[in-house]
Amino acid sequence: MQRTFSLIVLFLVVTLLSFAAAWQVQIAWGAEGDTTKKEAKMDSTKKVVKSEEEWKKELTPEQYRILRQAGTERAFTGALNDLYDPGLYRCGACGAPLFRSDTKYDHGSGWPSFTEPITAGAIEYRDDNTYGMSRVEVRCAACGSHLGHVFDDGPGPNGKHYCINSASMKFEKATQATGPQKATFAAGCFWGVELKLSQVPGVLSTRVGYTGGHTKSPTYEEVCTDETGHAEAVEVTYDPTKVSYEKLLDTFFNLHDPTQIDRQGPDIGAQYRSAIFYHSAAQELAASATVKKLNASGKYRRPLATQVVPADTFYPAEEYHQKYYQKRGKQGCGI
Numbered sequence: 469m470q471r472t473f474s475l476i477v478l479f480l481v482v483t484l485l486s487f488a489a490a491w492q493v494q495i496a497w498g499a500e501g502d503t504t505k506k507e508a509k510m511d512s513t514k515k516v517v518k519s520e521e522e523w524k525k526e527l528t529p530e531q532y533r534i535l536r537q538a539g540t541e542r543a544f545t546g547a548l549n550d551l552y553d554p555g556l557y558r559c560g561a562c563g564a565p566l567f568r569s570d571t572k573y574d575h576g577s578g579w580p581s582f583t584e585p586i587t588a589g590a591i592e593y594r595d596d597n598t599y600g601m602s603r604v605e606v607r608c609a610a611c612g613s614h615l616g617h618v619f620d621d622g623p624g625p626n627g628k629h630y631c632i633n634s635a636s637m638k639f640e641k642a643t644q645a646t647g648p649q650k651a652t653f654a655a656g657c658f659w660g661v662e663l664k665l666s667q668v669p670g671v672l673s674t675r676v677g678y679t680g681g682h683t684k685s686p687t688y689e690e691v692c693t694d695e696t697g698h699a700e701a702v703e704v705t706y707d708p709t710k711v712s713y714e715k716l717l718d719t720f721f722n723l724h725d726p727t728q729i730d731r732q733g734p735d736i737g738a739q740y741r742s743a744i745f746y747h748s749a750a751q752e753l754a755a756s757a758t759v760k761k762l763n764a765s766g767k768y769r770r771p772l773a774t775q776v777v778p779a780d781t782f783y784p785a786e787e788y789h790q791k792y793y794q795k796r797g798k799q800g801c802g803i
């Protein structure tokens with residue numbers, strides 16, 4: 469009798485282990501799928517398409533020659549060569565963010581030099597075999613305009629040296645915020661995220677909505693399909709004299725798990741991704757610095773999946789999603 473009982477227990481244990489193994493495999497497959505999907509989304513830079521006639525009207529003759537005809541300014545003549553103020557370097561043609569001031573350095577070549585682009589998807593690379601040289605040309609991924617070249621003699625760990633024309637860029641200085649400011653965050657189901665951000669002293673108002681996707685005025689049902697590219701997000705209006713953007717970043721990172729890719733706990737899909745939508749050069753620099761600091765801190769076992777991307781049109785969600793927990797007298801879903 470005891471022998472039969474032992475056999476039954478053994479059978480149950482083996483069955484349970486088989487199920488667990490199959491589940492693990494499924495999780496591993498799921499994780500791989502998520503990564504591929506995220507990489508595809510990260511590369512989906514919004515394209516700016518204009519005719520050469522339109523570019524000619526918008527740009528100065530010097531900008532047009534360099535940006536649209538792959539020209540080069542004379543060394544040591546560019547306005548941005550000796551600039552080291554904190555801020556963002558944007559495409560001189562379409563305005564897309566390209567480089568961050570903390571990656572700029574003096575290479576001594578006479579052109580602005582950077583160790584890396586602001587995001588991998590911001591730049592496009594092409595082989596350039598003109599003038600009897602073999603070089604790699606870099607272009608703005610959003611509008612295809614010529615920026616300069618990238619070489620392998622840079623000072624950083626990746627050894628890259630992005631050698632960029634001043635005339636190909638415009639500089640946005642990081643300035644001290646005055647008056648009410650906006651900040652936009654995505655960290656999973658927006659009900660709980662709104663509740664927690666609204667409780668930070670200095671936050672004047674909050675609203676939930678959809679942003680970062682490619683469809684206009686999406687509904688909740690559309691965003692739930694994970695086909696719109698939009699994230700469930702919270703737009704915060706805050707008083708920078710009462711609460712710093714860094715404090716909002718702290719709250720944002722502490723209210724969710726920023727290492728999860730395209731999900732937050734039981735909510736799965738890119739609409740639940742972790743993202744910071746920055747409204748200014750100062751916000752971008754603060755957000756990127758915090759991501760870097762947290763990655764280096766050892767606080768998380770996996771690298772952060774949080775995207776730091778420019779703020780886009782914010783579509784407010786349906787009224788019944790606004791202040792969802794406050795209306796129901798709940799304290800949140802414990803995300």
Ligand SMILES: [Zn+2]
Binds near residue numbers: 561610
């Ligand atoms: Zn551009």
